Amino acid sequence: MAYGIKIEALAPPTRRAIFERLAAGPSAVGALAAGLPVSRPAVSQHLKALKDAGLVVETRRGTARIYSVDPKGVAELRDYFDRFWDVALDAYKRSLEGGDA
Amino acid sequence: MAYGIKIEALAPPTRRAIFERLAAGPSAVGALAAGLPVSRPAVSQHLKALKDAGLVVETRRGTARIYSVDPKGVAELRDYFDRFWDVALDAYKRSLEGGDA
DNA sequence: TCTATAGGTAAGTCATGGCTTACGGAATAA
DNA sequence: TTATTCCGTAAGCCATGACTTACCTATAGA
Numbered sequence: 001m002a003y004g005i006k007i008e009a010l011a012p013p014t015r016r017a018i019f020e021r022l023a024a025g026p027s028a029v030g031a032l033a034a035g036l037p038v039s040r041p042a043v044s045q046h047l048k049a050l051k052d053a054g055l056v057v058e059t060r061r062g063t064a065r066i067y068s069v070d071p072k073g074v075a076e077l078r079d080y081f082d083r084f085w086d087v088a089l090d091a092y093k094r095s096l097e098g099g100d101a
Numbered sequence: 102m103a104y105g106i107k108i109e110a111l112a113p114p115t116r117r118a119i120f121e122r123l124a125a126g127p128s129a130v131g132a133l134a135a136g137l138p139v140s141r142p143a144v145s146q147h148l149k150a151l152k153d154a155g156l157v158v159e160t161r162r163g164t165a166r167i168y169s170v171d172p173k174g175v176a177e178l179r180d181y182f183d184r185f186w187d188v189a190l191d192a193y194k195r196s197l198e199g200g201d202a
Numbered sequence: 203t204c205t206a207t208a209g210g211t212a213a214g215t216c217a218t219g220g221c222t223t224a225c226g227g228a229a230t231a232a
Numbered sequence: 233t234t235a236t237t238c239c240g241t242a243a244g245c246c247a248t249g250a251c252t253t254a255c256c257t258a259t260a261g262a
Contacts, residue, residue, distance in 0.1 A: 004114065011112035012250070013105065023189045029209055042251055044210055063208040063259045069189045078186045081179040088124045088170045113220070130239060143221055145240055164229045164238045204262085211256080222245080231236080 001054040003080040006073060009053035014038055015046040019055060019069065026059075026068040102155040104181040107174060110154035115139055116147040120156060120170065127160075127169040 010016050018032055029047065033040040047067055050056040055073040059066045111117050119133055130148065134141040148168055151157040156174040160167045 004117065007108060007117070008112045008114075011109045013109075014250080016105065016108070020185075023185060023192060025192050030207090038250085039252065040209070041211080041253085045250080048210085060259095063206095065209065069192065071186070071190050074182065074186050074189045078179070078182040081175065081182055084121075084124060085172070085175050085179045088175045089172050091124060091126050091170065115220080131237095139220085140222065141239075142223085142241080146220080149240080161229090164236095166239065205260100206262100207260080208258085209256105210258100212254085213252100215252080216250095218247105218249085220245105220247090222243100224242085226239105226241080228239085229237085232234085 001073070001076065003076055005053045006055055006077050009049050009055060012046070014042070015049060018043060018046050019050060022056060022067055022069045026066050028064045028066055030064075032067075102174070102177065104177055106154045107156055107178050110150050110156060113147070115143070116150060119144060119147050120151060123157060123168055123170045127167050129165045129167055131165075133168075 010019060014036065017036065021027060021032060021035070029043055030040060032047075033043040036043060047056060047058075051058060051067075053073070054076070055070055056067050057070045059068070111120060115137065118137065122128060122133060122136070130144055131141060133148075134144040137144060148157060148159075152159060152168075154174070155177075156171055157168050158171045160169070
């Protein structure tokens with residue numbers, strides 16, 4: 001899955017807060033909303049965006065939906081920035097050595 | 102510097118495109134704009150956002166402003182997702198073992 | 203079956219911000 | 233000094249999206 005949609009999904013502060021809480025452990029929608037200054041539907045919409053981005057997975061238990069972070073999604077972002085780090089540092093070193101742009 | 106502002110800075114596709122081109126090597130504003138479907142002022146505004154986020158540094162050469170990626174900024178993002186990866190995988194393993202949320 | 207719980211969806215509001223054109227300022231060349 | 237190049241800033245337009253309330257669905261328990 002593309003990394004672009006993942007970065008965009010983590011940009012809104014509220015959505016990033018939801019994601020970081022899920023990183024501490026799986027949670028239901030209502031429990032998440034109870035600890036945030038937004039309504040439950042807002043949390044639901046954010047979770048849909050995170051799920052579409054491949055950052056979160058959903059499991060059912062009774063009437064509840066339990067959301068958890070998808071380690072594969074996090075791995076993709078981490079790998080992306082690892083590659084980015086390599087090319088960035090390489091370009092940085094070249095700019096110091098060569099001097100020409 | 103906070104990682105939140107960095108993630109938000111990389112969310113807009115055009116701004117991410119600018120940043121990735123800079124990762125390949127330093128560049129002036131006009132050269133960047135020439136290869137993108139937006140105006141030069143738009144590129145200028147994106148560069149300001151990237152600079153404020155600590156992802157890019159600016160140097161002068163004549164009337165030109167040469168922009169380069171700031172490896173320290175990339176490192177911060179990479180480290181953030183590394184930590185995130187650790188806690189996410191840990192929570193994932195706990196959810197498999199314990200079973201209780 | 204009836205009720206309560208849990209949560210996704212629809213529709214609408216409103217602020218944010220990405221983009222444009224127009225303008226102003228700073229550094230080189232003549 | 234005058235002109236040219238390169239770029240940042242201001243102001244405005246307009247689409248995007250984050251949030252709300254209202255409504256509907258589905259599962260569990262009595």
